[in-house]
Amino acid sequence: MAKERNRFVCQSCGAVHPKWQGRCDACGEWNTLQEEAAPAARGPGPAARTGGGRRVEFVGLMGETAPPARIPTGLEELDRVLGGGIVPASAVLVGGDPGIGKSTILLQAAARIAASGQRVLYISGEEAVDQVRLRARRLGLEQAPLALAAATALRDISASLEQEPEAALVVIDSIQTLWLDALDSAPGTVAQVRTCAAELIRQAKSRGFALVLIGHVTKEGTLAGPRVLEHMVDATLYFEGDRGHQFRILRAVKNRFGATDEIGVFEMTERGLVEVPNPSALFLAERRGNVSGSAVFAGIEGTRPVLVEVQALLAPSAGGSPRRQVVGWDSGRLAMLMAVLEARCGMTLGMNDVYLNIAGGLRIAEPAADLAVAAALVSAATDRPTDPGTVYFGEIGLSGEIRQVAQAEARLREAQKLGFGAAVLPRRAARGGRPPAALDGLKLTEIGHIADLVAPFAAKPGRKDALKST
Numbered sequence: 223m224a225k226e227r228n229r230f231v232c233q234s235c236g237a238v239h240p241k242w243q244g245r246c247d248a249c250g251e252w253n254t255l256q257e258e259a260a261p262a263a264r265g266p267g268p269a270a271r272t273g274g275g276r277r278v279e280f281v282g283l284m285g286e287t288a289p290p291a292r293i294p295t296g297l298e299e300l301d302r303v304l305g306g307g308i309v310p311a312s313a314v315l316v317g318g319d320p321g322i323g324k325s326t327i328l329l330q331a332a333a334r335i336a337a338s339g340q341r342v343l344y345i346s347g348e349e350a351v352d353q354v355r356l357r358a359r360r361l362g363l364e365q366a367p368l369a370l371a372a373a374t375a376l377r378d379i380s381a382s383l384e385q386e387p388e389a390a391l392v393v394i395d396s397i398q399t400l401w402l403d404a405l406d407s408a409p410g411t412v413a414q415v416r417t418c419a420a421e422l423i424r425q426a427k428s429r430g431f432a433l434v435l436i437g438h439v440t441k442e443g444t445l446a447g448p449r450v451l452e453h454m455v456d457a458t459l460y461f462e463g464d465r466g467h468q469f470r471i472l473r474a475v476k477n478r479f480g481a482t483d484e485i486g487v488f489e490m491t492e493r494g495l496v497e498v499p500n501p502s503a504l505f506l507a508e509r510r511g512n513v514s515g516s517a518v519f520a521g522i523e524g525t526r527p528v529l530v531e532v533q534a535l536l537a538p539s540a541g542g543s544p545r546r547q548v549v550g551w552d553s554g555r556l557a558m559l560m561a562v563l564e565a566r567c568g569m570t571l572g573m574n575d576v577y578l579n580i581a582g583g584l585r586i587a588e589p590a591a592d593l594a595v596a597a598a599l600v601s602a603a604t605d606r607p608t609d610p611g612t613v614y615f616g617e618i619g620l621s622g623e624i625r626q627v628a629q630a631e632a633r634l635r636e637a638q639k640l641g642f643g644a645a646v647l648p649r650r651a652a653r654g655g656r657p658p659a660a661l662d663g664l665k666l667t668e669i670g671h672i673a674d675l676v677a678p679f680a681a682k683p684g685r686k687d688a689l690k691s692t
């Protein structure tokens with residue numbers, strides 16, 4: 223028999239390495255490798271080796287299949303992200319930084335589902351029963367008939383769930399606190415997290431209750447990241463936004479029962495997380511008109527249009543290499559846009575420190591934001607405000623061309639709804655030639671090249687030195 227050897231498992235992505243190294247080759251994280259005992263060698267079972275299995279039934283794609291039943295959580299923004307509620311017998315992972323509000327939102331949702339008459343179990347491995355009760359009282363939920371327990375031993379939890387045939391929802395807070403005594407490794411390691419999650423998911427599927435696993439994201443790599451569980455669950459939701467901000471964005475990054483990239487927006491108040499049904503109004507609430515370096519982006523998050531303010535600030539660099547500080551957007555994309563503005567429009571930005579911020583704590587991944595970011599940059603560089611009643615969207619290519627983006631009409635409608643009077647967007651030809659219907663009162667400026675965006679700034683009063691051509 224081969225000699226039993228220990229192995230080193232990355233606590234962030236689960237990759238296995240034969241020896242210790244400072245950085246995981248698979249995910250690039252530093253100091254995330256931890257020693258674990260190698261699992262006993264397992265080959266295919268006797269049935270697979272010798273035959274004797276049953277024939278699997280094959281069926282057609284058409285057939286009697288009802289859409290999945292859903293348990294509404296009572297929090298509309300959470301239901302939206304889940305695709306209409308929690309699906310029975312499914313497993314959902316809710317990840318996010320410590321302190322961002324995972325326990326709070328799940329206690330709120332669990333209490334509401336319990337109040338609707340279903341059996342809901344909330345198992346906390348992180349906080350004592352008293353702490354959870356205190357939180358429930360603070361949230362005004364102490365009357366809800368929720369079944370609460372503090373436990374961390376998987377064996378005990380499994381056995382208890384076996385005796386809960388009525389359970390509709392089980393919340394585990396958090397998966398990183400659970401442990402199975404049959405494993406050598408400590409709670410929170412990849413081996414423990416995977417094994418405990420697999421067992422709970424198996425029970426959820428066979429007994430028909432919905433399972434929500436809370437998982438912390440840690441930068442230090444001392445706990446296994448929720449990433450190692452993503453492929454095991456049906457839906458993965460991540461909390462975004464920093465603790466200093468009162469807004470929290472819940473984003474679906476995987477969902478077998480709904481759209482991904484759908485977001486739910488919440489505000490953290492002293493009475494828990496409150497839904498924000500109109501995020502555009504909230505993201506734009508603190509906007510000040512007539513300040514240079516600000517532009518409004520008409521974006522799409524999941525199935526919903528969202529308007530956000532892009533802010534840019536340029537300051538003369540103190541020497542050395544200029545700073546580039548980006549919050550809420552991709553810094554590589556910013557470098558590309560600055561290069562395009564310099565090469566195609568003759569602007570000089572490179573000597574400045576550049577700060578870019580998406581107001582409100584939203585993270586934007588859409589290339590459609592290019593045009594709004596460029597408008598904010600040009601506005602900052604020329605010290606001329608953009609028109610506060612205008613929204614921007616469109617992708618910018620390397621030759622400076624403005625490229626079409628999806629769902630132009632939905633973006634324009636949202637702008638109209640929020641009282642905007644104008645939009646700068648890609649040419650209609652590039653959008654498929656269909657004129658947007660019923661957008662009276664919205665002045666559309668269709669542009670084909672980034673120079674068309676820059677030109678109006680040259681005509682406004684303000685600082686001119688950033689534009690060589692004027």
Ligand code: TYD
Binds near residue numbers: 320357360
């Ligand atoms: P929590 O849900 O415990 O975070 P997680 O489970 O993701 O670690 O949220 C904790 C933070 O939220 C804490 O800093 C206090 C704050 N908070 C409020 O502001 N209002 C509230 O009603 C509650 C319950 C928490």
Ligand code: MG
Binds near residue numbers: 325
């Ligand atoms: Mg918590």
